[in-house]
Amino acid sequence: MGERVARSWLWPALLVAWLLAGAAVTAAAQPSTPSPPSPAGWLPGASAEDQPAGAPGTPAPLSERTDPVHTDTGQAAGPTPRALAARASPPAPDLILPTVPVPPGWVFCSGVTDVSVDECLALWDLYGATNGSHWTQSGGWLTSETISSWFGVTVSGGHVTGLALGGTNGNGLSGQLPDLSGLAWLQVLELPNNRLNGPMPDLSSLTSLQKLDLENDQLTGSIPSLSTLTGLQSLVLSYNGLTQNLLPLLRF
Secondary structure (H helix, E strand, O other): HHHHHHHHHHHHHHHEEEEEEEHHHHHHHHHOOOOOOOOOOOOOOHHHHHHHOOOOOOOHHHHHOOOEEEEOEEEEEEOOHHHHOOOOOOOOOHHOOOOOOOOOOOOOHOOOOOOOHHHHHHHHHHHHOOHHHHHOOOOOOOOOOOOOOOOEEEEEEOOEEEEOOOOOOOOOOOOOOOOOOOOOOOOEOOOOEEEEOOOEEEEOHHHHHHHHEEEEEEHHHHHHHOOOOOOOEEEEEOOOOOOOOOHHHHHO
């Protein structure tokens, strides 16, 4: 009886052993796929992003990439009108100041010959913000590399010292005045009888200013402090919607 029981377990055990042996032989026969060799200089076991800077195969830093423009945050960034204006080679015209039709033959601030790039960019800002394509007169603006030939602009000693775009009938300027701090050597700012609206910009950085005329525009709100304009000799702000008393603003 004991011999029969032993034989009844023998055959299943032999079958399992045979199946396991066959599986091992099959696995050994399968070709293995080797892992690709790591580039020289890579740290074993580390991902591509964790490899030492400059190791072959590592992605370039965002700030050094030459693919479409990126910022260091990884977000795509389009060029600004001021950046485009400063470039030597013009991009497609529809990329710069898209709301302002640019005259044929327009130039870039990197090519101006008689003032700094910052001053040229400030004039670009003024043209764009005040609807320059509809000014009554805009001769030379954005088309000449000699800023002194731009209508209403006076250049002296390598700087913009005068800006006169007004007169009895104005010159068709409309919209809000932009930041003019780039015109640090400006002595005369005359923009009367136009359709300039909104608040006056902060002019405290224009410390060389001697004459300020914004008469008969459509400016509103309070007047920014003018106490830093110690050389101011003429100030005309009448016929606007300005509400603040000037006396506390003129403490020289």
